[in-house]
Amino acid sequence: MAAGALAHRAEQRPAAVRPVMDYAPPPAGSYALHVIQYAPDGDVVGHDGKGHRLAEYTRGRVTLLSLIYTYCTEPTGCALAYETTVELRERILADQRLHGRARFVSLSFDPLNDTHEAMQAYGGAQANADAALPWHFLTTHSLRQLQPILEGFGQDIEVERDALGRPTRTISHMLKLFLIDRQGRVREIYSTDFLHPEAMLNDIRTLLMEEDARR
């Protein structure tokens, strides 16, 4: 795909519709985030366009991983994941104590259209490997590589069909973002109604406080 078209894809990202948050979240460290499951490993196309293991992006730092596709137009879907993560990025970068301890990962569930180049274009200026807070936009080489990762996360997707039963280019999915600790364990899962940046930041802080207490 031409560079211009890729840039257009990023520009076409719809404005997100935020879920209402009408509460003060409990203070970081005042509650427990239980281990829900282990984050799966698998082969991915890394931030540099080369083959990597997903575990390289889900271990060693607190990771917020979203499963998306670049041409998703749902305001409460991938666009919301992107905008929420952008806001979280601003909040984390505003606190130097959090620098170097977290990362973001956006992984496509459509390897056929979302090439490495497409993912970098989608990420735009947010796609970076900065030490303070990297945000990696990843894809996979094939459905064969992708499927066990989706199954491991419990991410359900479905290609919608037209009136004649033919597959369309619309992929139905439940938006899910996974908060993963340094050991690669999923500690929180957010769907649309739970994407409250202030509460998510407290969750990240809670995991970091847990790490600090263990040291």
Next chain:
Amino acid sequence: MRQHPNLRKSAVAAALALAFCGAVLADETCNSPYTTRLIKGQEDFVHVWTLGAEGVGDGSDKLVTVDANPKSKSYGKVVHTLSVGGRGEAHHMGFTDDRKHLWAGGLDNSKIHVFDVGSNPAKPKLVKTIDDLAKKTGFVGPHTFYAMPGRMMVQALSNSKDHGGATGIAIYNNKGELVAKHAMPTGEIGGVKGDGYGYDLAINPRKNVLLTSSFTGWNNYMMDMGKMVKDGEAMKRFGATMAVWDLKAMKPKQIFSVPGSPLEIRWSLNPKDNWAVTATALTSKNWLIKPDGKGGWMAKDVATIGDPSKIPLPVDISIAANGKGLWVNTFMDGMTRYFDLSNPEAPKEIYTKKTGKQVNMISQSWDGKRVYITSSLLANWDKKGEDNEQFLALYHWNGKELQEQWRVDFNKEKLGRAHHMKFSAKGKQT
């Protein structure tokens, strides 16, 4: 959800479809709404979690699937049954967040059966049985199954120590592995002491609130009803509280005195609303739970259901998708009642119809046009003899009256006692 501007690569699209296409499930307003693909059209199937009854068919608990598509040749007929072996007091069910699986609990054996209803909703398959609830949590009687992202909240009714009403909430991941457990509050908060009992739960993410209600323990719900009502001590052992929890922290923040065993909890599904309703079984009241204007919550008795002095026993409620109406089934008199909830502070009972000799669960379609009713409360609480009707019935609601469309006789079909219902559909029905 989204569209691609570029329709190229049809072969690739087909490959994606082959890899990921699955059935889509329908919705009704009693589910956790925090699931994928809420469907608001015509359901194709109604799955009924059915208690096995001695001498009736194979006598086992089973998932019964009934064709609910009016265009189908088998409309209103049983198209599939799946026995799980034995009788464990089948009771309630709930979809996982991806709506691929239906978790169904047994109040007596504490087993949780996981059915695959996504692959082919016409023929559910039993894919897993979770039997570690009592061993790992000390809770027994898994009642409510409420989907959260990637996991299931399971509200239990009792405990393995004394089979009384003290119990808790278990959190499982979607693979069926226990994540956490939380005891119901027994201490005093705000001057009200928790009774430790549980029944239903429902959440409001906008407010970070979990609401819970309270029923009774195994000793009572497995006792013959006639015997129990004559047992003064047993009748004292019913829940009389609701609790407001900090959902994120899973910590109780408030406890309300709600006498008479508050059962099902329904938040208004109108995104502009922040209130919930429940009905008390023994005192026959509708209660409203709403913000108190001071940063907390309050519970308020807002209406009577039938004649409370006759103990009609409201056992299930179903809220309209717009939050403007509420169906209530009262078991003892077999009545189905509709409340105008336009003003949730003052619900008005505006329609009543006898729909059976005993009625229990009630579920309406998202558009409110169809209302399904089943008959069984608990194996030992159901009526005896000719009054022990067992059925699934479909009614159409035109806004003024219920019109029966069909009724499956679960006794005649040798199926058992019809209890909880969930809907599914073969295609996207938005």
